[in-house]
Amino acid sequence: MDQHPTIDTRQTLETPEGTDLSLYPAGFWIRSLAYTLDWLLRIAVVVVAGIVLGASGMGQGLTLVIYFLMEWFYPVIFEVWRGGQTIGKKSLHIKVINDDGTPVTFAGSLIRNLLRVVDFLPGFYVTGIIASLCNRHFKRLGDLAAGTVVVYANSVAASPVLESVGSRPVPDGFNTDEQRFLLAFAQRSSTMSPARQAELAQVLAPAVAPGDPVLAIKQMANHIVGDRTQSAKGHLL
Amino acid sequence: MNLEQLRIAIRPRRDWEAVDLGLRMAQQWWWPMLRVWLIITSPWLVAACVMPPEHQWLVSLCLWWCKPLFERPLLMILSQGVFGVELTTREVLRATPRLFLNQVFLSLTWRRFSFTRSMDLPVIQLEGLHGAERRDRLNVLHRIDSGPASWLTIIGVHVESFLMLACVALLGILIPEEVGAELWTWGFWGESRTGGALLILFAYIAMAVVGPLFVACGFSLYLNRRVKLEGWDIEIAFKRMAQKRGLPTVAILAIAALLQLTPPMLPSAQAQSEREAVKEEILAIKKGPDFHRMETQRVIKSTEKKEEEIDFDKGFWRALIEFLTGAGSLAAAVAGIAELLLWALVLLGIVLLILKYGSWLERFPQLLPHRRRREYRPQTLFGMEVTKESLPDDVSSAALALWQKGEQRPALALLYRASLTSLLTVGVALREGSTELECLRLAERLQQELGIPQTSIRYFSDLTRAWRRLAYGHQAPSDAEGTALCRDWAQYWPEVTRG
Known part of the structure; x- marks a missing residue:
């Protein structure tokens, strides 16, 4: 009866040491939440910069520079130097990694973030959402190009302690x-x-x-x- | 029921991970779900098309309002699908009226605005609970891991509107401006029949895409909750262990109960008439606007309105710009302070730079202003101290004494060091890091300017040669030569000893 593969999000990688590594790719729901958080944060920074600096010509220039950096390098910097997590991703316990399980590289992060332009088309990341629904690992086009994947960074909640009811040995034959x-x-x-x-x-x-x-x-x-x-x-x- | 037929991996998951399993389920049963959804909603679309434009919004509202009903057949497909039962579209459509009637009034009135609709639907449809039982059950299910259920609704609403707007944007991108369809006017979208029909179509597409995702993810959240509450994974594992040991299997199983609670199939006697009905509905859809090229290009020009709009726009933007650039005195003051702070920041940066790299600057005295170049005086050269204080009072005799003791290297070192000190004293701007030959060349170049006697320079040249041979080549000068160098020093460099 096992003609169909089991439906699961888990992706198992075999490491060179021969142990299995489980990755849990994250879908667009939680990723859009993380993106919204990051977006609000960036907007806030740029607006504050604009209010404080906006009066003088140089300040306006600086505001534009800040806006540029926020738009293009905020995710790259966080993903490369903060363990694959922007602030939004960190607060929702997801992170970016290479799809072979290694930490995301600068090149990979840059590619996936530059391609946001494509994923955004024709508006509101609709291409990205549809692309993520068309593959098993919920990768948007940027992830496909960069060979990255967004996965859960936390583990399932720890189990509660056992009851103190004494102990008895396990019978033979239980593997x-x-x-x-x-x-x-x-x-x-x-x-x-x-x-x-x-x-x-x-x-x-x-x-x-x-x-x-x-x-x-x-x-x-x-x-x-x-x-x-x-x-x-x-x-x- | 055979557990081997379970199509999803059963294990306790994080809340959002369960939602993502829902996405995988939606991928798996996408076409069956979409097919059923399109068929049961087609009457609304047809109605929207035949309605006069001024009443089209009513049909759209009705379609939107009845979304909870359209989700029920989708849940049926999923709930059977996870146990390996692939329902045909006909089977689902046959069960649909019964599914619709289940608690229809409550679902379409105040429960219509429940944020956790997607997760709650299985309780009424699969468990068949109502009233207080349903409420208690929901309390248990919502206790943990149900946060994403509300988010599904919130994000879902947004994704739906985004999809619709994206369709509009796509149309705008694809239609060249020269066509003159006036896509960016209120007249087109709000008043023309084409625009209205397009909007309804786009909303319909958006609902068709988000609906199955919403149902599947809500169902997955519900399943995850039950997996945890009832230990489904443990049940499956225990049952496998029992089978392996040849133990009698126990029939009472929660998972089987879920399957039994789904509505039973009607006999397939009506299949033929159902097929006809479906065929008719398909034909009806085909008659609709989706399958026809719309070539109506109605251009409504209401120039007055346009001007008004532009005025409004200008006024608004000007007000905004004035507000932001701070035409008011307070804003101007804030701006002035900000500018001052900005310049202070730049100055601070320069000062920090000088503090950090100032010592480095001293290695290049030619970069320093002329006056400072004169004043500048290194404390050590070649690792040797070149201050007057470090020299003995009578350099010549001290060196001669060392030479006669046979300590040739310290003797010449003392002479050389003293010579450098003298050069610095008369104003030759030696710098740290120069080589011996560079010192010599500098002394020769500045000889005229500083009025150093020719003979002194010649002595320094001889001394430099002797010192370099000894220091690097380990070739000591002859005894006569060394003695001469020691003895003559005071004669050529009198300044230092005089103090």
Whole structure:
């Protein structure tokens, strides 16, 4: 039944060391928010410069220079020297990187930002939005030309701590991936109703017998993370 | 239901990442969704075309107002699609009336303005909840990771208008000015029938593009919330583990429940008549303006109005410019202060530059003004101190004493150092970094000007040669020569010893 590839945003790269690196490309919704933030910021800087400097001829010239730099080099400077993040991108936890996972280079950043002109056509970045909808990694034309991609910079929120319900060893035959899901069950049980927990644990009941499967899996999770201090209490339960 | 048929990767995601999964889903089911959307909205488009121009806005408003209804069949395609069930357009259209009627009154009245519409739709359509149950369910779903739902609506509205404006702009770019269509007049867009029809068409295109994205992203947010709340990924993993171990599989599964809650299909008996209906609707669309070349070029010239507009424009811009350039006294004062500050900044910059690079400047005395060049006096040359204070009172005897002790190098060094000091004293502007030959040449050049005796220069030349041989070639002068140099020093350079 696996004739279709699974739909996901995750892109997995294999590093030279043989480990997998996961990238999560960001779509146009959050990127347009980040852009709006940056845009407001740039406008504010130019307007303030215009008010303060605008009176004299030299000041007007300077304002134009500031406007030019803001328009063309604000993103480049931030992307190259601030870890791929303009202020807007940083506040929304996204960043620009090369599509091989390395930090974005000056040339790459310059190309992707110069090509904003094209992505803007015929107005309001409509070309960029449509281009980003036409490929899997949500790249606008500038990203395609520069070989860059905008990805999430933060990780999924850390899981809450495990309950102290004692520990018991994991039975034979649970491989690493399977143990990871036993752990995930215990970590996320605080967000699930008791009925749902019982329902899920029931699926594995014969494999984790004896006793209440919910408790058994939680105790195994404690064992997996190395908390064996309460094993005596666990056995009593 | 077979979990292997799940078309999307199930795992807990960040909120915005879930929205992006929605974009991937929209890419996957783009054409089925767009097809259905175009078909069910076509009556509105047809109505807009046949209406007299003054009532066209009513049709547009109606189309916009009913958007929540048009989203429902799209959600149906997606909710079945993620479980590997590809519905045909006919199946979806057959289910559409039933989907429309579900809580239609609430959806089109005050819920029409809900910002989280896209994320809430699955609760009424897939879970079939209403009233207090629905409200409680929404409270649970909105607790976390639902921030993007409102943003979807806000950004969606903007993207929709941007798309529409972009269509207008594209038209403006593509039509040469010579055609004289007067694209940039209010008369064209606001009053002519062509302009009105074009605007409706553009709005329609924009809605058709944004609609599927909006539904898919909202649905994805909803799914992500349930994946987290109910541990779908854990369920899938546990079930695989159970299958691997040959355990009996448990039937009660939340994901299956979602599938069952979608409206059941009607039997396919009406397929033929449905096909006819669809065909008719397609033909109706084909009769519409989209499929015909519009060649009407109506030019409305209302010169009075134009002048008024221009006047308004001029007045507005002049006022703005006057305001910005500060014709008022306060603004002028602020501007004056700003200019002063600006010049102060420039001066400060120059001063900083001099402070930072001043010492560097001293290596090039010829750059200094003449007076300062005279006054300028390096403290060391070739790493040797060249101040009067560092010299012994009687240079000749001190050097001779060193020479006789056999310390030839210190002796000549003392003589050379003392000579340089003397040259500096009479005003030869030696500089740090000169070579010995440069010092000599400078002394020779300035000899006339400064009135240095010819003999002194000749002595300095001899001394320089001897010093260079000793210092770099390690060839000491003969004993007689060395002694002579030591003895003669006082004779040729009397100034220093005299103080």
